[in-house]
Amino acid sequence: MRFYLAPLEGITGYIYRNALEKYFPGADRYMTPFIVPDRNRALRTKELRDILPENNRVRDLVPQILTNDADRFHEAVQALGEYGYEEVNLNLGCPSGTVVSRRRGAGLLGFPEELDHFLDRIFSENQVRISVKTRLGMEKPEEAFRLMEIYNQYPLSELIIHPRTRQEYYRGAPHFEIFGELQKLAKMPVCYNGNLLTVRDYTSFCAHFPETEAVMLGRGVIANPALFRELSNDASGGQLPGKLTKEELRAFHDEVFFGYREVFGNDSNAVFRMKEMWTYLLHSFADPERQAKKIRKARTKEEYLLAVEGIFAACELQPDGPEFWNLPQK
Ligand SMILES: Cc1cc2nc3c(=O)[nH]c(=O)nc-3n(C[C@H](O)[C@H](O)[C@H](O)COP(=O)(O)O)c2cc1C
Known part of the structure; x- marks a missing residue:
C-alpha cells in the first residue's frame, strides 16, 4: 500500500x-x-x-x-x-x-x-x-x-x-x-x-x-501524526515502532510552531495557525476539554505555550483514537 x-x-x-x-x-x-x-x-x-x-x-x-x-x-x-x-x-x-x-x-x-x-x-x-x-x-x-x-x-x-x-x-x-x-x-x-x-x-x-x-x-x-507509522506497524504484525508518544508529539509540535513563528515573523499569526492544527490534534488526547479552552483563548506566544504545557501535563494520549470525532463539517 x-x-x-x-x-x-x-x-x-x-x-x-x-x-x-x-x-x-x-x-x-x-x-x-x-x-x-x-x-x-x-x-x-x-x-x-x-x-x-x-x-x-x-x-x-x-x-x-x-x-x-x-x-x-x-x-x-x-x-x-x-x-x-x-x-x-x-x-x-x-x-x-x-x-x-x-x-x-x-x-x-x-x-x-x-x-x-x-x-x-x-x-x-x-x-x-x-x-x-x-x-x-x-x-x-x-x-x-x-x-x-x-x-x-x-x-x-x-x-x-x-x-x-x-x-x-x-x-x-x-x-x-x-x-x-x-x-x-x-x-x-x-x-x-x-x-x-x-x-x-x-x-x-x-x-x-x-x-x-x-x-x-x-x-x-493531523489528529495523530504517527498514523502512517501505526498503519505500517499493524501490517507488520507489530514488528515496527508503533504508538504515538508524548515526547515525540511535543517535539513535532514545537518544530511546527517555531517554524511558523520564523516564517510569519509574527507570534499571533503563528498561534492562530496552530489552533487550526489543534482542532484535529485534540482528538489524540483523553478528556482535553478544559485544557482545549485555554488553547482556544490564547493570544500571545506565552499564553499559548502555557496552554500547550497544560494539555501535555494534564491529559493522557488515547492510543486507539477518540470515541467520538468532532470534526468541522465544512
Ligand atoms: C481544512 C481543510 C482544507 C483542505 N484543503 C484541501 C486542498 O487544498 N486541496 C484538496 O484537494 N483537498 C483539500 N481538503 C480535503 C482533504 O484533502 C481531504 O480530501 C479530506 O479531508 C478528506 O480526507 P480525510 O477524511 O482523510 O481527512 C481540505 C480539507 C480540509 C478539512
Whole structure:
C-alpha cells in the first residue's frame, strides 16, 4: 500500500510537511494545498514559497492546481516545471462556495461537457503527468459514473477519489460501495481518500477493498501524526515502532510552531495557525476539554505555550483514537 498525505489548505504547508517527515516519516507522497493561478502570475508569493525545492525536505511532492482555465493551468505547469516538478494534481474536489460558484474544484463536476473540454486541452497541451483528485459529483453520487467515462478517455497518472458529493462536504459516511464500482471501471491507478481516521478504519477499508494500492489520509494524520507509522506497524504484525508518544508529539509540535513563528515573523499569526492544527490534534488526547479552552483563548506566544504545557501535563494520549470525532463539517 502506498500512503499519501492529503492537502489541507492552512495546515499542510511546507513547515508542517517537513516536520511530519522528520518526526513521523511514513508518507510515500505529499501533495501541496491548492495553487490558484491567475492572469497576472502563475504562482503567488505564498504558493511559490510552498513549492520551492529548498523549502521542501520530503521525497515526493506533487503540487496541486485549482483552475478551470486551460491557459492558466498550462502557465502553472510551466512555472512548476522550472522548479523540477514533473507531475501535478488537478483539484476537482474543493466544495467551498466561492470556488464552486466559479465552476472550479467540485464546481466543474456539475458541467461534464466543460470538464471534458478542459481535460482534452490540458492533456494535449502539457507534457507532465497529471493526476486528478475528484468527488463523486455535485449533488448525486451516481453522477460519478458519467464522470468516470470522461476520466477514462484521458491518460490520468492517477485518480484520487473522495467518495462524497460536493453537497455533502465532509458530512456522513463516504459512499464506499460507489468507490468499489468506480475502482472496477477505472482504466488508471486509483487512490482512495476519505475518513480513514484510525488504524481500525484503515483495516476495515483494506478488508473490503483489498485491491487498493494507494490511500490518501488527511484529518486522521493531523489528529495523530504517527498514523502512517501505526498503519505500517499493524501490517507488520507489530514488528515496527508503533504508538504515538508524548515526547515525540511535543517535539513535532514545537518544530511546527517555531517554524511558523520564523516564517510569519509574527507570534499571533503563528498561534492562530496552530489552533487550526489543534482542532484535529485534540482528538489524540483523553478528556482535553478544559485544557482545549485555554488553547482556544490564547493570544500571545506565552499564553499559548502555557496552554500547550497544560494539555501535555494534564491529559493522557488515547492510543486507539477518540470515541467520538468532532470534526468541522465544512
Ligand atoms: C481544512 C481543510 C482544507 C483542505 N484543503 C484541501 C486542498 O487544498 N486541496 C484538496 O484537494 N483537498 C483539500 N481538503 C480535503 C482533504 O484533502 C481531504 O480530501 C479530506 O479531508 C478528506 O480526507 P480525510 O477524511 O482523510 O481527512 C481540505 C480539507 C480540509 C478539512
